[in-house]
Amino acid sequence: MLEVQPIHAFNDNYIWLIKAPNQQTCWVVDPGDAAPVQNYLKTANLTLEGILLTHHHYDHIDGVAELAKQGVEVVGFAKDAKRLPTLTQAVQQGATFDLLGQSVEVMEVPGHTLGHIVYFIKNEHQPLLFSGDTLFAAGCGRMFEGTPEQMQASLQSLAELPENTLVFAAHEYTLSNLKFALQVEPNNTALQARMLESTKLREANQPTLPSNIGIELATNPFLRLNQPEVLASLQARQPNANLSAPAEAFKILRSWKDTA
Ligand SMILES: [Zn+2]
Numbered sequence: 001m002l003e004v005q006p007i008h009a010f011n012d013n014y015i016w017l018i019k020a021p022n023q024q025t026c027w028v029v030d031p032g033d034a035a036p037v038q039n040y041l042k043t044a045n046l047t048l049e050g051i052l053l054t055h056h057h058y059d060h061i062d063g064v065a066e067l068a069k070q071g072v073e074v075v076g077f078a079k080d081a082k083r084l085p086t087l088t089q090a091v092q093q094g095a096t097f098d099l100l101g102q103s104v105e106v107m108e109v110p111g112h113t114l115g116h117i118v119y120f121i122k123n124e125h126q127p128l129l130f131s132g133d134t135l136f137a138a139g140c141g142r143m144f145e146g147t148p149e150q151m152q153a154s155l156q157s158l159a160e161l162p163e164n165t166l167v168f169a170a171h172e173y174t175l176s177n178l179k180f181a182l183q184v185e186p187n188n189t190a191l192q193a194r195m196l197e198s199t200k201l202r203e204a205n206q207p208t209l210p211s212n213i214g215i216e217l218a219t220n221p222f223l224r225l226n227q228p229e230v231l232a233s234l235q236a237r238q239p240n241a242n243l244s245a246p247a248e249a250f251k252i253l254r255s256w257k258d259t260a
Contacts, residue, residue, distance in 0.1 A: 054132025080115025111151025112141035139177030163214035
């Protein structure tokens, strides 16, 4: 079983640090800044073995050059290698590789960017997902490069992972996402409860992450495009929309969030 800790970066980024119990080697995901990682490694007396990259945005990769000076593995998507720091392992959709004794699967999830991947650690007792800027707690990333069809299909592929899969997203956006989700589904009691719980966590300066797939299925409107209350809210915004197509429903929901 792996241990995962957040390292705070910028305003609201989490650089996730992954280690095995009682071992001093670790990996980090999306180090947009080297300094907070270096401080953490020093304080915890850990050695960095490798870096996982989900996509090319600066707040996910700008710490890589500095951290990789010591000679560590850098894993990223082969298709987007031109926009990523130098990779030691360029991986494809569906590839699996070993990380600290666990098997990691690469899933291609275009939409936020066209070269976005996520990392799924398949441990049967406790699966883990490093979802970058694709799946957030109670929300999803903006569509900078992909189409609604692509982004909706990407999110659907994550929704099909085991419900106990812990979701480690790259930003603390939960409260603003929940506020929007409650506009879409004001009567969702799981959502109301999550808002209370997450508000308490943030008041205590605690991360609201990880989430898990089961919680997202119950509260994340972007994974609930077939729910009557979600559909009614979308239809009220766009009376002529054909919501039987999930990509169309997704498109309306995403643009509503972008302007909310
Ligand atoms: Zn991004």
